[in-house]
Amino acid sequence: MESTGCPIGVGAGLVLHAPRADFRDPPPKPSERDLPTNQSARAKMADALPLRPGASAGPAPGRARRGRPLSSRPPRRGPRVAAAAASDVQRARRAPGQHLKQISTVYKFGGSSVATADHMVEVADIVCSFPDELPCVVLSAMGKTTNQLLAAADMALSVEPEAVESIPPVRDIEALHAAAVADLGVDQATRDQVGRLLAELKMLLRGISIVQECTPRARDSVISFGERLSTRIFAALLAREGVPARQYDAWDLGFVSTDEFTNADVIFDATLPAIRRTLSERDAPGEVPVVTGFLAHGANTGAITTLGRGGSDLTATTIGAALGVDEVQVWKDVDGVLTTDPRVVPGAYTVPLLTFDEATELAYYGAQVLHPQAMRPARLADGELGVRVKNSYNRYATGTLIKPWRDMSLALLTSIVLKRDVTLVDIASTRMVGQHGFLARVFEMFGRAGISVDVVATSEVSVSTTLDVNRLWTHKVVDSELQQFAAGFEGWADVTFRRGSAIVSLICNVERSSEILERVFRTLGAEGINVQMISQGASKTNISFLINDSEAERAARALHQAFFGQ
Numbered sequence: 001m002e003s004t005g006c007p008i009g010v011g012a013g014l015v016l017h018a019p020r021a022d023f024r025d026p027p028p029k030p031s032e033r034d035l036p037t038n039q040s041a042r043a044k045m046a047d048a049l050p051l052r053p054g055a056s057a058g059p060a061p062g063r064a065r066r067g068r069p070l071s072s073r074p075p076r077r078g079p080r081v082a083a084a085a086a087s088d089v090q091r092a093r094r095a096p097g098q099h100l101k102q103i104s105t106v107y108k109f110g111g112s113s114v115a116t117a118d119h120m121v122e123v124a125d126i127v128c129s130f131p132d133e134l135p136c137v138v139l140s141a142m143g144k145t146t147n148q149l150l151a152a153a154d155m156a157l158s159v160e161p162e163a164v165e166s167i168p169p170v171r172d173i174e175a176l177h178a179a180a181v182a183d184l185g186v187d188q189a190t191r192d193q194v195g196r197l198l199a200e201l202k203m204l205l206r207g208i209s210i211v212q213e214c215t216p217r218a219r220d221s222v223i224s225f226g227e228r229l230s231t232r233i234f235a236a237l238l239a240r241e242g243v244p245a246r247q248y249d250a251w252d253l254g255f256v257s258t259d260e261f262t263n264a265d266v267i268f269d270a271t272l273p274a275i276r277r278t279l280s281e282r283d284a285p286g287e288v289p290v291v292t293g294f295l296a297h298g299a300n301t302g303a304i305t306t307l308g309r310g311g312s313d314l315t316a317t318t319i320g321a322a323l324g325v326d327e328v329q330v331w332k333d334v335d336g337v338l339t340t341d342p343r344v345v346p347g348a349y350t351v352p353l354l355t356f357d358e359a360t361e362l363a364y365y366g367a368q369v370l371h372p373q374a375m376r377p378a379r380l381a382d383g384e385l386g387v388r389v390k391n392s393y394n395r396y397a398t399g400t401l402i403k404p405w406r407d408m409s410l411a412l413l414t415s416i417v418l419k420r421d422v423t424l425v426d427i428a429s430t431r432m433v434g435q436h437g438f439l440a441r442v443f444e445m446f447g448r449a450g451i452s453v454d455v456v457a458t459s460e461v462s463v464s465t466t467l468d469v470n471r472l473w474t475h476k477v478v479d480s481e482l483q484q485f486a487a488g489f490e491g492w493a494d495v496t497f498r499r500g501s502a503i504v505s506l507i508c509n510v511e512r513s514s515e516i517l518e519r520v521f522r523t524l525g526a527e528g529i530n531v532q533m534i535s536q537g538a539s540k541t542n543i544s545f546l547i548n549d550s551e552a553e554r555a556a557r558a559l560h561q562a563f564f565g566q
Contacts, residue, residue, distance in 0.1 A: 093124070093128055093241040093242050093243060094128055094131055095128065095242060095243040095244060095286070095288075096127060096128050096130060096131050096132075096133055096134060096135065096243070096288070097131070097132065097133050097134025097135070097286065097288075098134075098286045099132075100133075100134040100285075100286070101285045102134070102280065102285070102323070103134050103135065103136045103279060103289070103323050103325065104133050104134050104135070104325060104326075105133045105134075105135050105136075105320075105325050105326070105327055105328070105329060106135065106136045106137075106138065106316050106317075106319050106320045106323075106325060106327075106328040106329065107126075107127065107135045107136070107137050107138065107316075107329050107331060108137075108138040108139075108293065108312055108313060108315070108316035108328070108329070108330045108331065109123050109137070109138070109139055109140065109331050109392070110140045110312065110331070110332065111140040111141055111142060111143050111144070111145065111146065111226075112143065112333065113140075113331060113333075113392055114139055114140070114142050114143075114230055114234060115142055115143035115144075116142070116143070116176075116179075116180070117179065117180045117183035117184050118183075120180065120184065120233065120234055120237055121184070121237070122392075123234070123392070124234070124237055124238055124241060124243070126331070126392060126395055127238070127243075127288065128243065129395060134286070134288070135288060136279065136288070136289045136291060136319055136323070137234070137288060137289065137290045137291065138291050138292075138293045138312055138315050138316040138319065139227065139230050139231050139234055139290065139291070139292070139293060139312070140226070140227060140230065140293050140294065140312045141226025141227050141229070141230050142176060142177070142180065142226065142229070142230045142233075143176065145173055145176065145225075145226040145229070145230070146223055146226045148169035148172055148173050149169070149173065149201075149222050149223050149225060149226055150219070150222075150223065151169045152167050152169040152170050152173070152205055152222065153205065153208060153214050153218070153219055153222045153223075154214070155167045155168075155169065156205040156206075156208040156209045156214070157208065157209065157212060157213075157214060159209060160209065161206040161209040161210050162206075163209075164202055164205045164206045164209055165202055167205070170201075170202065170205065173198070173201075173225075174198055177194055177198065177229050177233065178194075180233050181194055181233060181236075184233065184236070184237050184240070185240060186233060186236035186237060186240055187236055187239070187240065190232055190233065190235075190236035193232050194229060194232060194233065197225055197228055197229055197232075198225075198229075200225075201222070201225045204218070204221060204222060205222070208222075215261075216261035216262045217261045217301070217303055219261070219262060220261045220262055220303070220304050220305055220306045221303070221304050223306055224292075224295050224304045224306065227292035227293055227294055227295055227312075228249060228292055228295075231247045231248075231249075231290045231291065231292050232247050234247075234290055235247035235288075235290040238288060238290070243288060244284060244286055244287035244288065245287055245288040245289075245290055246282075246284070246287050246288075246289055246290065247290050247291075248289055248290065248291045248292070249291075249292050249295065250291060250292045250293070250294075250295040250296055250315060251295070251296060251297040251304075252278070253274065253275045253278045253279065253289075253291060253319070254270070254271055254273075254274020254275050254277070254278055255271050255274075255275070255295065255296035255297065255315070255318070256270040256271050256274070256296060256297060256298075256299050257271075257296035257297070257298060257299065257305045257307065258298065258299065258305075259298035259299065259300050259301050259303070259305065260305070261298075261303075261305055261306070262306055262308070263306070263307070263308040264296060264298065264305035264306065264307055264308075265307075265373075266296060266307065266314065266318055266376075266377075267299055268318070268376075268377060268380060270299070271296075271318060271322070272318070272321060272322040272377070272380070273322075275318070275319055275322035275323070276322045276323060279319075279322075279323060280323070291315065291319065292315075293311065293312025293313075293315040293316065294306055294307050294311040294312045294315060295307070295311075295315075307371075307373075308371070308373075309371075310370070310371035310372075310374075311371055311373075312371075313330055313370045313371035313374040314371050314373050314374045314376075314377070316328050316330065316374075317370075317374045317375070317376075317377045317378050317385070317387060318377040320377070320378070320381070320385050320387075321377035321378060321380050321381040321385055322377075324381070324384065324385075325385065326384070326385070326386060327385070327386045327387070327388055327401075328378075328385065328386070328387045328388070329387075329388045329389075329390050329399075330370060330387065330388070330389050330390070331390050331391070331392045332389060332390070332391065332392070333391065333392060333393060334389075334391055335350045335391045335394055335397050335399060335400075336350045336351065336352070336389045336390070336391070336397075336398075336399040336400030337350070337351045337354060337359075337362065337367070337369050337389055337400040337415065338350060338351065338415070339351060339414070339415050339416065339560065339564055340415060340416040340417070340418075340556055340560050341418060341556065344418070344553045344556045344557060345556060345557055345560045345566065347560075347564075347566030348560070348566070349564060349566070350399075350400065351400055351414055351415060352398065352399075352400060352401065353400070353401050353402075353403065353406050354369075354400060354401070354402045354403075354406075354414065355402070355403065355404065355405055355406055355541070356375045356378060356379060356402060356403070356404055357539075357540065357541045358402075358414055358415075358507050358541050359375060359387070359402045360372060360375050361505070361507055361539060361541050361542040362415060362417060362507055365417045365419055365454070365503065365505040365542070365544065367415065367417045369389060369400075369402075370387065370389070370402075374387070375387075375402075378402075378404075379404070383403075383404040383405075386401055386402065386403050387401075387402040388400065388401050388402070389402070408509050408511070411508075411509045412508060412509055412512055412515070412516065412563065413506055413507070413508045413509075413516065413563045413564075414507045414508060414541075415506075415507040416504065416505070416506060416507075416556055416559055416560060416563075417504075417505040417506075417507065418502055418503070418504060418505075418552050418553075418556055419454070419502060419503040419505065420502050420549055420552060421499075421500070421502070421549060422454065422466045422467065422501050422502060422503055422546075422549075423466065423467045423482070423497055423498065423499050423501065424464065424465075424466055424497070424498040424499075424501050424532065424533065424546060425464070425465050425466070425467055425495065425496070425497055425498075426462065426463075426464050426495070426496045426498070427442055427462060427463045427464075427465075427489065427493050427494070427495050428461060428462040428493060428494050429461040429462065429492065429493055430491075430492055430493060430494060431461075431492070438460075438461065438493075439458060439463065441492070441493075442463050442489075442493070445485075445488050445489065448488075449485055449488075451467060451485075453465040453466065453467060454466040454467070454503060454544075455503055455533065455535040455544045455545075455546065456535060456537070457533050457534070457535055464533050466501065466503060466533075466546060479497075482497050500548065500549045500550070501532065501546050501547065501548060501549055502546070502547055502548070502549040502551075502552035503544055503545075503546055504544065504545055504546075504547060504552065504555055504556065504559070505542055505543075505544045506520070506542065506543045506544070506559075507541055507542055508541065508542070508543060509541075510536065510539065510540045510541060510542070510543060511540070513536060513543060516543065517543070519562055519563065520543075520545075520559065520562075522562075523558050523559055523561075523562040524547075524555060524558070524559075526558070527551075527554060527555065527558050529547055529548075529551045529554070529555050529558075530547065530548075531545045531546065531547060532545075532546040532547060532548075533545065533546040534546075
């Protein structure tokens, strides 16, 4: 499932897009001497210096153009023309990796990449563009299907059971997938499977309407239909075009998780050997597995669980770690990880190399590089697994490679991340000094409320921290709710809130913090921007500070100029 949060290099939903080349007009290819067909060989990087826009650390034919994301562009072809185009591609398609006995890489494509039948054809073209790789493909739901499924579950609570089929999101989901199977001309067996899944979805929604309750367990079951539908359609498309493929629900491979519905954790001790066994002992070793992202089965209940927003990244890296591949590729709509938000700073560079720690910090502080937990299975692979962020609009660009370590001796600042619209919370002990266990009680209160904090600064008698309040509840937070949370501190601490702040996180080499902070404060001082709070803790890759939200973009531009010269 594609995360609908923040894009690469930003924490507020901004993305740099470049139109993908049409599958009928493949990009020019360099000579075989310059561009080996094996991606891993092509993607070796010379160093970790940021690249300017359009530049590549390896051979990259053509230049990526900028434009709207696939999901926002009008269809280029009507249904009949799309079906005819798919038929033309079928005659020219070459199945990848047929000389290999084992899977050599894992590709993950998000919802915007498979939003329509035309987009699925383009993804199939990418899968077959690298004939020396035998991939396992992990897919999210088509387009906005996951959001529509969530809306359908909520709306089912307010309609009669017999009216479930008329809920607008249900009609939209049904129409989208019916159009996809028709346009792609998939086989009748797949059409029947899609029909049965849609009927099962409506039955589940009728049950929610009848009992007037949508539990987390039921919500996970509803959400799962998006990936279960998209993978069946895509596997059928590959098969129709002569590429041997097989669809797998994640639990078919052995994905087992905790029973924390809507945000389960993968149980790696059980999952990794099961995946290895299932995919290594296939009857047809040359077929391409097409796997549902984001899903698992609970270890105790056996029920469908989901791995949280963006969990398809975790699915892909888990499969990669289980199979011992060299690289997992996460295909997005930018050329990799950027030095900052490209809409704030148009001259933002591509960062060719990151460490797992840097990527994790970027994810937690808002840059949608990968799911924050996606690095966990990569770490379990004993440093052998790399994760590469690639651009589906510029498929031969090398993107950003994420590895366990890199030479940091020359690194200063890697990326600037903004997290907008956060709330500062100041908590001060009423006893002022000597209050035993003050910090423990403060964080116990956050734990009871299920609130994760971002940036923390402490002293003996006070704590300042930030809350991304718009992500704590499913609706817009009002001041009364914050005051209700503060009431729990009554009698032992005073609590104040200040809205309208932004976190600026510097993903950097903290061992050179004096040099970094001197330049930061000199730059912000020249801009008249005041720092409200600063945090440099146990992380060796992140320094964060708080400023007024209204000054966030100006700060990012000034800092990018100071550190990167753009």
